[in-house]
Amino acid sequence: MNESKIVLLIGVGLIGGSVALAIKKEHHARVIGYDVNIDNCKLAQKLGIIDDYTETYERIAEKADLIILSCPVEIAECFLEKLSKLALKEDVLITDVGSTKGRIMEKAELLFGHSNAYIGGHPMAGSHKVGPGSAKAHLFENAYYVLTPSQNANGKVDQLKEWLKGTKANFIIMDPKRHDLVTGVVSHFPHVVAASLVRQVQGHAAQDKNIQFLAAGGFRDITRIASSSPVMWRDIVQHNQPILLSLLEEWINEMKEVKQLIESGDGEQLFTYFDGAKKFRDSLPVRAKGAITSFYDLYVDVLDKPGVISDITTILAEKSISITNIRIIEAREDVYGVLRISFQTEEDMESAKQSLESEGYETYISM
Numbered sequence: 001m002n003e004s005k006i007v008l009l010i011g012v013g014l015i016g017g018s019v020a021l022a023i024k025k026e027h028h029a030r031v032i033g034y035d036v037n038i039d040n041c042k043l044a045q046k047l048g049i050i051d052d053y054t055e056t057y058e059r060i061a062e063k064a065d066l067i068i069l070s071c072p073v074e075i076a077e078c079f080l081e082k083l084s085k086l087a088l089k090e091d092v093l094i095t096d097v098g099s100t101k102g103r104i105m106e107k108a109e110l111l112f113g114h115s116n117a118y119i120g121g122h123p124m125a126g127s128h129k130v131g132p133g134s135a136k137a138h139l140f141e142n143a144y145y146v147l148t149p150s151q152n153a154n155g156k157v158d159q160l161k162e163w164l165k166g167t168k169a170n171f172i173i174m175d176p177k178r179h180d181l182v183t184g185v186v187s188h189f190p191h192v193v194a195a196s197l198v199r200q201v202q203g204h205a206a207q208d209k210n211i212q213f214l215a216a217g218g219f220r221d222i223t224r225i226a227s228s229s230p231v232m233w234r235d236i237v238q239h240n241q242p243i244l245l246s247l248l249e250e251w252i253n254e255m256k257e258v259k260q261l262i263e264s265g266d267g268e269q270l271f272t273y274f275d276g277a278k279k280f281r282d283s284l285p286v287r288a289k290g291a292i293t294s295f296y297d298l299y300v301d302v303l304d305k306p307g308v309i310s311d312i313t314t315i316l317a318e319k320s321i322s323i324t325n326i327r328i329i330e331a332r333e334d335v336y337g338v339l340r341i342s343f344q345t346e347e348d349m350e351s352a353k354q355s356l357e358s359e360g361y362e363t364y365i366s367m
Helices: 014-026 038-046 057-063 073-084 102-112 154-163 176-205 209-214 218-222 230-239 241-264 267-283 308-318 346-358
Strands: 006-010 030-034 066-069 093-096 118-123 144-149 170-173 296-301 325-328 339-343 362-364
Touching: 006 014, 006 057, 014 030, 014 066, 030 038, 030 057, 066 073, 073 093, 073 102, 073 230, 093 102, 093 154, 102 118, 102 176, 102 230, 118 154, 118 176, 144 154, 144 176, 176 209, 176 218, 176 230, 176 241, 230 241, 241 267, 296 346, 308 339, 308 346, 339 346, 346 362
Parallel strands: 006 030, 006 066, 066 093, 093 118, 144 170
Antiparallel strands: 118 144, 296 339, 296 362, 325 339
């Protein structure tokens, strides 16, 4: 691909910015950004994520060879309608990065069914941070990147893969409805469960403040995904409603069985239940990038003395190891250390582990 190619990026945030960087790494195409928050575009241009930005996307869209909708699915649907009314290039490719595919693919078929323009996309990777300042060209490396081509776009899949080869992702072709079922099971529904667990604890915490203090440890860890964007999850639930309702029914039945199991008090059956869950969970890939963003956490045993945290951060800074989050664990139940440090990548975590252990610190990785 040569410099005459134009990419229009609608939505200049973490995901869109990371896709743009991956494209720029492999191609000489000109990436033009558009975002309702113009500051995102200005920052992205300064960081070299995009080459330029526009406040009126229509003119650029009609010149673009690739259009990427990197915005919430609800908004992406609106852009599809607007794009369908423009004089787009005959061979233009349009894709998105949304977490649900059923509804947007139906709209794409309705609006672009006569052409081979639209291929849905869902890169299954992310970060604990947001915005273009957190964008990384390697964000999707070894992650699964699902493509859901419209009926007439199958012949364009290889072309989109070529555009996206800089992501170094593992591409999977899926039917949109199948995609929504799979992601509903392993991503969307767990977020609903995590949010409901937090809401239940919130209700009890209103009556007893000790609950909030004790929830700072293991409970906070197992419900971390509940801290995701409420706007994003509102849209996902609305778009994947039928599948989530079906999964909720399954969950209710599962909880009824658990209730009966607890009521029976049968030790052997209780062991079998927990043992089965443990074996399946332990059989899952440890560090593979799946539908839910992985957390690369390192636990460090530290003595209660002044300057210890500063010493640890200095060691990591001298090795140019980037930290995404650091916090002291107040409640130590089911965790190995008192200081938890989060990293963007597994490589950073492993480097930090080696660096800290070489300085005498004892570290652990929780599986």
